[in-house]
Amino acid sequence: MTSDGCTPPSLARCLPRPNRPGGDVGKDFRVSKDLRLSDEQRLDWLRLIRSDNVGPRTFRDLINRYGGAHAALAALPALARRGGASGPAQIFPREDAERELAAAKARGVAFIALGEPDYPQRLQMIDDPPPLLSVRGKLSALARPLVAIVGSRNASAAGLKFAERIARDLGAAGFGIVSGLARGIDAAAHRGSLASGTIAVLAGGHDRIYPAEHADLLESILADGAALSEMPIGWEPRARDFPRRNRLISGLSAGVIIIEAARRSGSLITARLAGEQGREVFAVPGSPLDPRAEGTNGLLKQGATLVTEAADVIAVLEPILGRTLDLPAQEPDLVPRLDGEPGEDQRSRIVSLLGPTPVAIDDLVRLSQTSAAIVRMVLLELEIAGRLERHGGGLVSLI
Amino acid sequence: MTSDGCTPPSLARCLPRPNRPGGDVGKDFRVSKDLRLSDEQRLDWLRLIRSDNVGPRTFRDLINRYGGAHAALAALPALARRGGASGPAQIFPREDAERELAAAKARGVAFIALGEPDYPQRLQMIDDPPPLLSVRGKLSALARPLVAIVGSRNASAAGLKFAERIARDLGAAGFGIVSGLARGIDAAAHRGSLASGTIAVLAGGHDRIYPAEHADLLESILADGAALSEMPIGWEPRARDFPRRNRLISGLSAGVIIIEAARRSGSLITARLAGEQGREVFAVPGSPLDPRAEGTNGLLKQGATLVTEAADVIAVLEPILGRTLDLPAQEPDLVPRLDGEPGEDQRSRIVSLLGPTPVAIDDLVRLSQTSAAIVRMVLLELEIAGRLERHGGGLVSLI
Numbered sequence: 085m086t087s088d089g090c091t092p093p094s095l096a097r098c099l100p101r102p103n104r105p106g107g108d109v110g111k112d113f114r115v116s117k118d119l120r121l122s123d124e125q126r127l128d129w130l131r132l133i134r135s136d137n138v139g140p141r142t143f144r145d146l147i148n149r150y151g152g153a154h155a156a157l158a159a160l161p162a163l164a165r166r167g168g169a170s171g172p173a174q175i176f177p178r179e180d181a182e183r184e185l186a187a188a189k190a191r192g193v194a195f196i197a198l199g200e201p202d203y204p205q206r207l208q209m210i211d212d213p214p215p216l217l218s219v220r221g222k223l224s225a226l227a228r229p230l231v232a233i234v235g236s237r238n239a240s241a242a243g244l245k246f247a248e249r250i251a252r253d254l255g256a257a258g259f260g261i262v263s264g265l266a267r268g269i270d271a272a273a274h275r276g277s278l279a280s281g282t283i284a285v286l287a288g289g290h291d292r293i294y295p296a297e298h299a300d301l302l303e304s305i306l307a308d309g310a311a312l313s314e315m316p317i318g319w320e321p322r323a324r325d326f327p328r329r330n331r332l333i334s335g336l337s338a339g340v341i342i343i344e345a346a347r348r349s350g351s352l353i354t355a356r357l358a359g360e361q362g363r364e365v366f367a368v369p370g371s372p373l374d375p376r377a378e379g380t381n382g383l384l385k386q387g388a389t390l391v392t393e394a395a396d397v398i399a400v401l402e403p404i405l406g407r408t409l410d411l412p413a414q415e416p417d418l419v420p421r422l423d424g425e426p427g428e429d430q431r432s433r434i435v436s437l438l439g440p441t442p443v444a445i446d447d448l449v450r451l452s453q454t455s456a457a458i459v460r461m462v463l464l465e466l467e468i469a470g471r472l473e474r475h476g477g478g479l480v481s482l483i
Numbered sequence: 484m485t486s487d488g489c490t491p492p493s494l495a496r497c498l499p500r501p502n503r504p505g506g507d508v509g510k511d512f513r514v515s516k517d518l519r520l521s522d523e524q525r526l527d528w529l530r531l532i533r534s535d536n537v538g539p540r541t542f543r544d545l546i547n548r549y550g551g552a553h554a555a556l557a558a559l560p561a562l563a564r565r566g567g568a569s570g571p572a573q574i575f576p577r578e579d580a581e582r583e584l585a586a587a588k589a590r591g592v593a594f595i596a597l598g599e600p601d602y603p604q605r606l607q608m609i610d611d612p613p614p615l616l617s618v619r620g621k622l623s624a625l626a627r628p629l630v631a632i633v634g635s636r637n638a639s640a641a642g643l644k645f646a647e648r649i650a651r652d653l654g655a656a657g658f659g660i661v662s663g664l665a666r667g668i669d670a671a672a673h674r675g676s677l678a679s680g681t682i683a684v685l686a687g688g689h690d691r692i693y694p695a696e697h698a699d700l701l702e703s704i705l706a707d708g709a710a711l712s713e714m715p716i717g718w719e720p721r722a723r724d725f726p727r728r729n730r731l732i733s734g735l736s737a738g739v740i741i742i743e744a745a746r747r748s749g750s751l752i753t754a755r756l757a758g759e760q761g762r763e764v765f766a767v768p769g770s771p772l773d774p775r776a777e778g779t780n781g782l783l784k785q786g787a788t789l790v791t792e793a794a795d796v797i798a799v800l801e802p803i804l805g806r807t808l809d810l811p812a813q814e815p816d817l818v819p820r821l822d823g824e825p826g827e828d829q830r831s832r833i834v835s836l837l838g839p840t841p842v843a844i845d846d847l848v849r850l851s852q853t854s855a856a857i858v859r860m861v862l863l864e865l866e867i868a869g870r871l872e873r874h875g876g877g878l879v880s881l882i
Binding site: 242243245246368369370371372373374377378381384385390391392393396 | 641642644645767768769770771772773776777780783784789790791792795
């Protein structure tokens with residue numbers, strides 16, 4: 085089960101718990117500073133994360149369970165069967181993975197694995213970090229303290245001016261600026277920080293730039309900054325990929341600045357994710373009569389820090405950045421977790437407790453009178469079988 | 484010494500301590516609900532407060548010391564002499580006071596004394612309430628819960644629109660709206676609340692409306708609201724009368740809303756006074772690129788409550804308004820305070836400790852090795868003599 089010798093193999097230790105404000109986020113890290121996947125390991129990681137029903141959280145659970153991606157891939161068919169999948173497990177073919185790696189290389193895209201030294205430090209600390217990040221541009225841009233700037237696509241002239249100004253000022257103060265390459269505020273933030281280094285996080289593949297008219301802007305960004313994606317080369321971004329992408333914008337950053345956001349806009353999703361990830365949320369005030377300020381004024385009412393200049397952001401983030409993230413260099417623990425296999429009666433008892441209404445995993449453990457390890461395993465099977473949906477707050481439901 | 488039988492004579496009890504947030508502000512009140520000054524007493528009060536070097540605080544000290552305005556007036560010449568005045572005490576002549584009362588009556592202006600039932604309840608609680616308020620219009624307008632709305636004279640169209648809207652909405656919710664009759668935000672706030680009752684606080688006399696072009700607006704205000712002043716009929720407002728007036732705007736109100744204020748504007752003075760008086764401070768956000776929002780955004784950074792609609796104000800003030808101010812109805816205590824008279828050596832010792840640099844009254848007591856009562860008396864003499872300046876925080880200096 086440890087045949088792929090994948091490092092960092094014990095993601096139970098390597099992967100952090102969800103970052104909570106004030107929590108000792110570094111406690112569970114066991115990351116060697118010189119960790120590097122072999123080419124073969126990277127291929128297995130890519131196959132595993134590209135396989136059906138495997139997202140970042142399931143990837144972590146599988147690696148924790150089987151000690152490495154190779155062993156996890158081998159286990160997928162049985163897991164899907166036991167979870168009651170309608171057909172065989174859809175495992176990402178080796179050839180497709182090889183083709184993706186070759187295509188990435190041809191475009192100057194590097195894959196960085198979670199736990200490798202170039203992997204952005206803060207992003208490791210979120211609940212669901214991508215196992216593999218594909219990066220174009222300067223990797224060094226990811227090593228700075230990062231601040232995200234996001235906001236309306238349909239921004240006012242004043243909003244655009246302000247975004248460009250604060251991005252330039254924060255860049256000059258040593259921050260890298262993260263944004264989403266969208267029209268409006270995002271583009272202005274990137275433009276203001278081209279010289280100091282800015283990072284565009286893409287919702288699609290590196291060859292599917294959205295919006296297309298920002299292809300030139302992206303090229304300018306790559307000179308001193310970088311573009312990031314967790315999606316495959318060739319992936320056309322869909323609407324639901326943008327909120328998913330937004331968790332990376334906030335996750336990379338120590339804080340997120342929202343400039344002009346209407347009610348129920350994507351920027352507010354980023355703000356919410358930032359809060360959940362324990363990131364500082366900053367908002368720029370605006371007139372109560374300007375609909376573009378409704379979202380930001382609302383954030384301020386909820387306790388976001390009011391920003392009118394770069395100094396407001398620096399004052400809050402400087403002490404946070406001074407804190408070390410406490411990642412001790414240490415050899416990884418190669419032993420997979422040897423949870424018991426669920427028996428058929430345990431599995432059916434747990435499945436019978438599930439339905440379309442989300443229930444707490446804790447309740448499942450209690451009501452099924454089995455162990456947390458057994459429940460976790462059955463949920464993993466169901467997930468691989470495409471039958472489980474995970475909600476926030478440890479809630480799950482059947483699809 | 485109690486010859487004028489002035490009620491409320493013992494202002495040591497009748498007058499409140501400075502209101503501090505969370506403090507038990509009602510504790511020192513001994514105000515009969517049916518208290519009324521006689522015509523003769525009102526004349527003495529007017530003479531005393533209009534005499535040279537007698538402001539609201541000195542008025543209180545004198546009444547506390549001598550038990551009433553009549554006795555205090557009689558004591559002024561000796562006090563001024565002992566304080567080292569350059570000439571005789573300038574006591575406001577009885578005929579002038581009679582003339583002012585007659586002129587006020589002719590214009591429909593009523594004088595309300597501190598402690599009388601019509602005196603605005605919250606205003607009693609500030610550190611330096613005017614002993615006599617002159618009022619035109621509907622006294623009933625002063626009995627509601629009041630909220631002040633102030634801001635730029637040079638306001639934007641959006642700011643004016645917002646001021647009128649929130650004044651109307653708060654008026655509809657049962658609040659009286661207090662403002663300063665200035666151009667811009669003030670006028671818009673009055674206009675928005677004409678129907679529900681609005682109060683203009685004047686920096687000059689009732690016959691010296693500033694700006695003159697708002698004479699018609701004032702007439703409209705008086706239909707269902709009121710105009711207030713502590714200055715004499717005929718008083719032309721000078722620059723320094725406006726900050727003095729601003730303490731009444733905040734002092735009357737449970738909270739103060741600042742709409743559009745540049746840095747170092749008069750509205751920010753009102754906000755500061757409101758904070759010192761323990762009033763809630765509300766500010767309306769604006770774009771960081773709009774100089775008219777610099778002051779309000781700055782207040783928000785300092786912890787003012789962000790307001791985009793009337794509900795934000797109501798949510799904060801409702802619980803405060805529910806609290807009773809705890810003014811027990813009780814007969815006033817007529818006994819004047821019989822502090823010892825300072826001896827010549829004590830006086831000269833205290834005076835020698837004073838200079839142009841402000842010193843703490845507590846330090847004077849300690850360094851002079853006399854009692855607090857003796858120090859207070861010497862300071863009163865110096866004040867009546869026009870030689871003492873009082874600063875914030877219990878500091879005094881010689882002029």
